[in-house]
Every structure is written in structure tokens, then in C-alpha cells.
Amino acid sequence: MQAPTFSSIQTGHEFEPMTQSYAQAAIDRYALGSLDMNPVHTNIEWAARAQVFGLPETVGHGMMTMSTMTSVVTRAWGAVNRNGGRVRYVDSKFTKPVKVGELVTATAKVKRKHHHGSGKNWVLIAVEARDSQGDLVGLSDVGYQLPD
């Protein structure tokens, strides 16, 4: 895994899309991994009664969607890279709850190059996540520092 250099990367560069399952087992695993045990994600009977999102079922964690939207970048370039590349920040907005059983597909492309000087240059990567109906479930900006 190798991040590109700042000088070689072009705006419009597209990442390999990735698809993630939001089956209940995957949501359960995320609940344990993140320690976010909110019952809207894990308690099927309670979620049916409470209908927090107007849905009688559990939903995936927003932070799980944020993780999916980050992974589409880090699976290509790494969270931290041997050549000095790394994720600086992730900013995510959530536009629709992800219903249990969904498949979420994340796509990403380089939107801007920030020329901050040698060793400090970074790119802004725009990420979208959509459910199996094609509806937008999340949007992210990922700031990624690249070697010169």
C-alpha cells in the first residue's frame, strides 16, 4: 500500500468503491468494537417499539457509516503510510439512517489540493455513501496529508 505524492495526485482521482454489509451481525460487532451500545442499534424489540427514526427496526451506527466512508480512502492509501501519508481529519454528515440489512457503498474522489508547503501539503477527498436504493446516507470530507 502506497499513498501517491502530492505532486503526482490530480483532482478528480477516484478511489476503488467499497461496499459494506449492515446486517445485524455486522452492527452487533460494531457495537462491541466501538462500545456504542445504544439500543437503537442492538435491541431489536426496543427499536421496534421506540421507532427513533420512524422505523420499526434497528439501524447502523452513524459512526459505522463514518468508518465505512473513511475506509474507502484508507484501504487504498493507508491510515498511516510508510512514505509519510496519513489521515488528518474526517468530517461526516449523516443524511438518512442505514436500516439493518442494508448494503452501503462508499465512493470517493480527490476534490482539492491544499498547498501548505513541503511536508504539510494535503488533499481534500469527498466521499459519498449510498444504500442499496441509491439514496445518500452520508457525506464526508477526508483530509489526507501526502508526501511532496
Next chain:
Amino acid sequence: MPYPERLNQYVETEKQRHFPKDFMIGWENYETWEDASVGQSGPAQRVFKITAEDIVSYNRACGETDPLMVDADYAAKHSPTGELLQHPIFVTAIAFYSLGEQGIGTWIRTPGARNPHQHIEIFEPFRYGEDITTTVTTHDKFTQRGKPYIYMKLDFHNGQGVLKARWLCSLILPPSRADVARFANA
């Protein structure tokens, strides 16, 4: 309404074994939107010691299979840090563990809450053995289109005082304890 027992099959770390996983117990003590005061700040309830198993568990939960992220022995030989690479959103686990069940920011556990927006900055990777203290500051609260939003700033420092990451965390909350009760008792 107990915590679903089927989740026990996924418990794989020491913290997960002992963490109070039923968010419906003690909800009466969670900070509410009405209680929260902008500018109030303090340490979170618990310190999070970074271990390889915490990192592997979060990475696996995100579906990662790269041995740099899930195989500590492989990562020791091949990772640019000499340790497992953390998923950038790993701070989620640190925050939920550290905030605990009483005090500032415990609204993160609120039944009936919705997640509109999150912003996470990573300054440097966490390292095995670091004791991470979380400082919680109520950053903002406002209403928009009739919905009560709340933001807190979480600063994650290691034992040497180095700021490792920052999370500007927000939720749309049931505003009052009575509103939370309606969800808790659903």
C-alpha cells in the same frame, strides 16, 4: 429490557467484558440537553489504556482484513509505526469507554438520540500502553428547525500531555429527562 445476550458472542477484549453495556441502566443520570451548560469542562470518568486487542477489535468491526490492521505480529514487522495501524475512527471506542455513565457528555449514551454530524482530527497515532485521558467540554447547543442539537469537544491526551486526537461530537437529543424517559421506557 435487558442487553441482548446474543452480543456476548462478539466480546473479545478485556474492556468489552467489563464495560457497562446496557445503556438503559442508569439513563436517569445521563446529562440531558437541558442540563448541559456551554463551556463546562472536565475529565471523563475513565482512562483508556491502549492495547493491541482494542485496536484489532475496532478494526475488525469496520470490516478490515489488512494484516497491518488485524495481525499484531505481522504489523510489528511491517507497519510504518511498528504497531497495528488504527482505523482513524478508533477514537469512538476511547470516547464511549472513557465518558462513562455520569457527568459531562454522558448524553452520548442517550436512548432516542440521533447522529447528525461528526468531526474527528488525528494528530498522531495512539501507541500501545499509552494511558489516554479524555477532556470533555460542552462546545455548543442550539435548536434548528425545532430540533435540539448539542456538541462536545473531546480532547485525547497521552500520559505525557501530547494531544493525540480531537473529536467534535454532536447529537440531536430528546431535550428533557421526561423526553428521554419516553424512549427509555418504550
